[in-house]
Amino acid sequence: MTKILLVEDNEMNRDMLSRRLMRKGYQVILAVDGQEGVETAASQLPDLVLMDMSLPVLDGWEATRRLKSEPATRHIPVIALTAHAMSSDRGKALEAGCDDYDTKPVDLPRLLGKIEALLAAAAAAAPPPAEAST
């Protein structure tokens, strides 16, 4: 089952989005701040990360930078989620290493399209996992 890590500090958003993703057949694991997000990603190695940008402890940009600088996690696609609909946010997210970007409130069909596209690209690009991690 495809495993998605959702990093989101707002309890209601976390609950709502994880319910919706689970209904679509994904396994969802959760983290409530950037630090926990980085640790959970390293220990659970999800197939994809949905990263809120405005996070306590460690914000989403920095958390993404850390994920992308670690050999063990750098292959995991990250989709940035932010409530700011400004184009500069998009650039900032991509600069931090996010593979894609979506705005909140989440438009689920659109987000699912992005998730599937990134998962397909990751599957195509990644050689067998044993080689990928070195």
Next chain:
Amino acid sequence: MSVEPPAPGAARHALPPALIHDLRTPLGQIIGYTELLVERAEEAGEREMVPDLKKVSAAGYRMLALLEENFASAVTGAPGDAGEGDEVGAGEGDEVGTGGEGGSPPAAGREGVRLADFIAGNREPILAEWEAFARTCTPASGAMDIMSLRDHANEMLTVIAADLRTHQGGHAQAEKSKGNAPADGGHAATAAEEHGADRAESGFTVEQMVSEYRALRASVIRLWTRARGELAPADLEDLTRFNEAIDQSLAESVTRYTKELDDSKEMFLAILGHDMRTPLGAVLTSARFMLDTQELEEPSLTLTSRIASSATRMVHMVGALLDFTRSRLGGGIPIERAAMNMGKAVHDVVDEMAAAHPDRDIDVDARGELQGEWDCARISQALTNLLGNALEHGSPGTVVTVETQGDEHEVAISVHNRGPVIPSGELNGIFNPMKPRDDAHQAAAGGPSGNLGLGLYIADRIVNAHNGRIDVASSEEDGTTFTVHLPRRG
């Protein structure tokens, strides 16, 4: 925290984007939970619920569209990427003589041409140069009417020339150069103010508008000195007066420009608040109706109560938004005094907040004479905001204390919490919601805080309407205390 500081020009207008950001969070929850309910209802074949749910989600999307619309205008309306204002377009251009076309040729007497006559006679070349500059800084988006702006510049020149011909007292002169001369129905005020208002409307940045004035000044001075050659003492006096007149116009234009921008921001917030109320009411009523049937099973019950709680939070936000705009546009929050007991009001507010925060301890203490005449509903609102602020910023596990004390002059209510110290630099503007916020997500981090950063502002306005004041003190040793001082009626 890596939130970028807002662009310099945008700082004073930081409120709308932050506020719209805050409103989107509960709205996204309403939409998400509703769609979950729709999916479940359709799967379970509970068709009768679906139309109502679709109405809720339609209302959610309507509000979202309202926010998107206003977000766009909030962002484009804020002056941001101003060009460097230092380069003024008064460089080249040789074809100007001492005698203007159209104007009467300057008298070639011993006195020479005074600046006022020179401006009157060379209006066209001055305006042509000014216009060439104005075109270089016209915002690409705003299809604005150069000719009507040129009319303002023309009128300003007329008034400035007339001004130069009349004698000025020393005081008026000093005041004028500070931009403080009274706008006693004079035409200069009107032309300059109109110019500022139009510039704001056309999407000019304040820097661009200032550059225009520099250009106007530079054009006149350059053309004038070239025509005059050697300057006589009278010419210097004219130049000084001319500079002062420009300064005065500029000050008026800038004042109007900023007022215009603030007004339009607050106006759209007011409209936004009103527009949101209807769809929001629909959401809340539907959700409560569904809960009232007592027929919901899990997980629909949880989903629906979450819709109701997000909608309730939005109702509070929109209420705060309307209070804010009312106090800014209508000059204050209206209050109705009636006999009340402050001790009881404080108790009621604390009970309500304690119920909403079962994990927190709130201590209450009341002493002295607490009877008086105030607006009970408004005072409760102010106390709710202050207490909410203390609970939000107080460290978890610490006690929040509310002390009420009455003497013959006033009743003082202090709300105290332990937690991060408010830096002394921020204490000053703590009630000003227009201050740039870098904590848009700090508030969210503490959970569903349900405020727009307007709570302290509204509390301050309410206390102010009672001729009272709120003091703030914050330190490592003593924690943070907001003290409301309410004078007794009189």
